[in-house]
Amino acid sequence: MSKNIESHLEENRVYTPSEEFSQSARISSMSQYRKLYKESIDKPDVFWAREAAELQWQQPWSQVFDWKAPFAKWFVGGKLNVAENCVDRHATSSRRNKAAIIFEGEPGDRRVITYAELQREVCKFANILEKNGVKSKDRVLIYMPMIPEAAIAMLACARIGAVHNVVFGGFSADSIVDRLEDSGATYVVTADGGWRRGKIVPLKENVDVALQRYGKVRKVIVHQRCGNEISMTPSRDVWWHDEAQNVKSTHRAKAFDSEHPLFLLYTSGSTGKPKGILHTSGGYLTGTYSTFKYIFDIRDTDVYWCTADVGWITGHSYIVYGPLANGATQVMYEGAPNQPDFGRFWKIIEDHGVSIFYTAPTAIRAFIKAGDHFPAAHDLSSLRLLGSVGEPINPEAWMWYHRQIGGERCPIVDTWWQTETGAIMISPLPGCTPCKPGTATLPFFGVDAAILDEAGNVCKANEGGKLVIRKPWPSMTRTIYGDKARFRKTYWSDYSGIYTAGDGARRDKEGNFWIVGRIDDVLNVSGHRLGTAEVESALVAHPAVAESAVVGRPDELKGQGVVCFVTLKEGKESSEALRRELREHVGRTIGAIAKPDDIYFAPALPKTRSGKIMRRLLKELVTTGEISGNITTLDDAQVIINLQKCIKP
Numbered sequence: 001m002s003k004n005i006e007s008h009l010e011e012n013r014v015y016t017p018s019e020e021f022s023q024s025a026r027i028s029s030m031s032q033y034r035k036l037y038k039e040s041i042d043k044p045d046v047f048w049a050r051e052a053a054e055l056q057w058q059q060p061w062s063q064v065f066d067w068k069a070p071f072a073k074w075f076v077g078g079k080l081n082v083a084e085n086c087v088d089r090h091a092t093s094s095r096r097n098k099a100a101i102i103f104e105g106e107p108g109d110r111r112v113i114t115y116a117e118l119q120r121e122v123c124k125f126a127n128i129l130e131k132n133g134v135k136s137k138d139r140v141l142i143y144m145p146m147i148p149e150a151a152i153a154m155l156a157c158a159r160i161g162a163v164h165n166v167v168f169g170g171f172s173a174d175s176i177v178d179r180l181e182d183s184g185a186t187y188v189v190t191a192d193g194g195w196r197r198g199k200i201v202p203l204k205e206n207v208d209v210a211l212q213r214y215g216k217v218r219k220v221i222v223h224q225r226c227g228n229e230i231s232m233t234p235s236r237d238v239w240w241h242d243e244a245q246n247v248k249s250t251h252r253a254k255a256f257d258s259e260h261p262l263f264l265l266y267t268s269g270s271t272g273k274p275k276g277i278l279h280t281s282g283g284y285l286t287g288t289y290s291t292f293k294y295i296f297d298i299r300d301t302d303v304y305w306c307t308a309d310v311g312w313i314t315g316h317s318y319i320v321y322g323p324l325a326n327g328a329t330q331v332m333y334e335g336a337p338n339q340p341d342f343g344r345f346w347k348i349i350e351d352h353g354v355s356i357f358y359t360a361p362t363a364i365r366a367f368i369k370a371g372d373h374f375p376a377a378h379d380l381s382s383l384r385l386l387g388s389v390g391e392p393i394n395p396e397a398w399m400w401y402h403r404q405i406g407g408e409r410c411p412i413v414d415t416w417w418q419t420e421t422g423a424i425m426i427s428p429l430p431g432c433t434p435c436k437p438g439t440a441t442l443p444f445f446g447v448d449a450a451i452l453d454e455a456g457n458v459c460k461a462n463e464g465g466k467l468v469i470r471k472p473w474p475s476m477t478r479t480i481y482g483d484k485a486r487f488r489k490t491y492w493s494d495y496s497g498i499y500t501a502g503d504g505a506r507r508d509k510e511g512n513f514w515i516v517g518r519i520d521d522v523l524n525v526s527g528h529r530l531g532t533a534e535v536e537s538a539l540v541a542h543p544a545v546a547e548s549a550v551v552g553r554p555d556e557l558k559g560q561g562v563v564c565f566v567t568l569k570e571g572k573e574s575s576e577a578l579r580r581e582l583r584e585h586v587g588r589t590i591g592a593i594a595k596p597d598d599i600y601f602a603p604a605l606p607k608t609r610s611g612k613i614m615r616r617l618l619k620e621l622v623t624t625g626e627i628s629g630n631i632t633t634l635d636d637a638q639v640i641i642n643l644q645k646c647i648k649p
């Protein structure tokens with residue numbers, strides 16, 4: 001049996017929400033949180049029935065959940081229409097003329113879509129889909145820029161019971177083919193192009209290339225975004241705006257079973273063929289609705305902005321379904337954070353009066369690297385709440401976010417969850433949870449999270465182990481599309497009836513969850529198992545360092561040696577002296593055991609297209625000097641060439 005993951009980093013800074021914030025929050029004290037949490041665990045049927053009842057059901061459920069591990073059903077027998085809940089419910093209320101989406105394109109074009117308009121657009125597109133032959137349960141691949149039509153297409157699919165599969169607009173034709181084949185999709189919704197860093201991403205052209213290798217697509221519906229020249233294949237390709245001329249702007253929403261499939265979203269994980277994560281209707285909507293309501297503590301006066309792309313689960317749950325189910329007003333931005341410069345996000349916040357801002361650590365570190373003068377040039381006083389998702393946030397990045405963006409007044413919700421979990425699982429509640437920089441803190445209602453050792457025992461405080469969820473929850477993935485065996489093996493085979501997330505974590509004495517890195521990335525140095533996050537955070541805490549990645553390299557004496565890749569802040573120079581200093585700095589912060597054997601200064605780190613560091617590639621690079629594995633999920637292939645140069649100077 002291998003030993004537990006050790007932890008050496010202790011964080012003692014604690015931040016509690018202001019009296020003012022707490023007083024107006026839905027959950028305003030820890031005792032209120034604990035009471036509801038207890039109920040949600042002891043009587044999940046009571047807690048979740050109450051949450052689900054805030055949505056609109058066309059037929060009530062007969063049973064809150066049915067659990068035959070690892071397969072769950074939620075709100076059994078209930079019927080609803082997800083799109084009706086996200087759109088019509090508000091369009092027929094006093095929110096009718098409230099902004100649903102405030103859109104800003106990368107070139108600077110702006111558009112405000114009210115709930116009433118959103119209803120018309122979704123209905124029209126639902127009619128377009130039906131007119132083109134799309135039926136309930138058909139798979140529709142959506143390959144779009146970050147524009148309102150992406151959300152409209154998703155909602156229209158939901159409205160008619162079709163299963164959407166959004167593919168991130170930065171993926172290539174190959175990725176489209178893989179997803180078309182695995183899902184057996186017969187329809188594609190795309191755009192001529194999208195704006196990214198001042199250039200047009202040729203979306204339709206990529207679809208055309210993909211469709212030369214996959215012949216089952218009946219229709220391609222093309223939205224005109226950039227006006228770039230594209231070719232249209234007669235009888236297969238139709239323009240969205242042409243089709244819109246001939247359909248009504250009303251559409252009657254049919255009710256679908258609570259377990260009707262809502263979407264597939266492919267997640268690559270670190271290795272292997274992408275998995276088609278399946279989410280269904282009633283439970284997923286209840287989970288995203290409820291988490292968004294409590295964790296972002298949304299109000300009708302808020303202007304919310306999540307910077308994720310709709311191509312990721314964060315975009316599905318916290319741009320489309322969670323916020324719209326809550327009738328929120330949100331900003332949607334098409335382009336890159338540094339277009340025309342690193343002030344763009346801060347300008348958007350100032351211009352639109354954004355009050356809740358949700359982004360990723362990778363973006364925060366890029367802003368830190370670029371320099372404080374960018375946010376300092378803008379009025380960010382409209383902000384009242386900040387969020388983070390996607391990776392562990394390094395404590396120094398948390399502090400920067402708190403000071404430079406939050407003006408030391410905004411709580412930060414560090415939200416841990418996964419494509420598979422559908423909704424946020426571990427997070428502070430902004431009105432009550434004491435936060436320490438770097439921890440996602442405590443489980444959300446109904447989430448029975450724990451840390452187990454290899455034998456299945458609960459780890460003691462500060463002992464590292466595997467992060468698991470012991471009870472079913474409404475927004476959990478139902479299966480990997482077409483591969484139940486892989487579903488069981490990937491998530492349910494470590495411990496019987498328990499979901500394994502694949503992350504290493506520990507709980508501190510207060511019960512806060514600290515994610516220490518992916519289990520596959522854990523280092524093993526002289527018999528000590530170290531998560532990557534602590535060593536990386538120690539490096540990021542040094543004033544010269546913007547970002548770092550730590551991997552193990554085979555070492556005859558120690559088992560593994562610690563190899564660090566470091567990118568420096570703008571204006572900082574690499575040198576032998578800095579290398580020595582960083583080595584000592586890690587030794588002092590974490591302990592001699594973690595002292596790096598090698599430190600490489602890199603211009604950039606390899607990342608997935610959603611910004612996660614790909615340690616697998618670095619590990620291969622330091623072990624073999626080369627990269628032979630699959631790099632299709634890599635964002636920028638040039639990064640690897642530069643890294644090869646820096647390890648062989």
Ligand code: WTA
Nearest residue numbers: 389390391392414415416417418419503515
């Ligand atoms: C990581 C994104 C630490 C984690 C919603 C997880 C995090 C994986 C956090 C899922 C966080 C996400 N703190 N780690 N707040 N949020 N992760 O499927 O390793 O793109 O398992 O879903 O991201 O990534 P996915």
